Amino acid sequence: MTIEDLQLADGNYTVEVAMEGGSGRATIESPAALSVEDGQAVAQITWSSNHYDYMIVGGEKYLPVSTDEHSVFEIPVEVFDEGIDVIGDTTAMSTPHEVEYTLTFASDSIQGENGGSTGGAGSTTAAAGIVIIAVAAAIAATVMRKKRNTKA
Known part of the structure; x- marks a missing residue:
């Protein structure tokens, strides 16, 4: 399902996101913040660690918007209810490692900024x-x- 299928109005939402892959040691916050602008959805992915220095989504490299307490990334969401393959580069080990993950954003969990409907x-x-x-x-x-x- 795409953002167009969902007919989401521009605004801020939250969405449940499930993560598979990796060693199982790292997690991401769920629900995640989701913003929609001009028909484009962007999710804010917050890792349980601040050791992620980049993510690769759809062949594009994304740098963190914050690495204070957690590594936080803003990545595009092209589809919902289907796995999106991503790579997270972690520096927590002796040398940096690119780790493969699959993120799935649940369309039925999308909530408006104040908990209301998705519009x-x-x-x-x-x-x-x-x-x-x-x-x-x-x-x-x-x-x-x-x-x-x-x-x-």
Whole structure:
């Protein structure tokens, strides 16, 4: 499932992310922060360690946005509910090692910034309905006003 399939509006969300691979010693925070802008989704991956110095996603190398307490990366999310192969380079061992992982972002877990709905197609339809009702009410009020003015 893609971001287009989900019809997510621009904004900030959270999403559950599962990780497979590696030695099992490192973990990532879940849920992860997810931002959507101009139809592009970006997840904030926070590792349990600050020893990750880069990630490779879709052949592109991403550097951390923070390495204070944890290594934190912002990576694109092209698909949901399917595994995305990534590489994390860790410097925790005697020499750096690229470790292969698979991340899966669960579309049914996406929550809006304040815990609300994701603003998908149902929300868009409801908003359109409200606009139609408001326009109809404004037209009715104008017609009634014109009728009152012509009776005088």
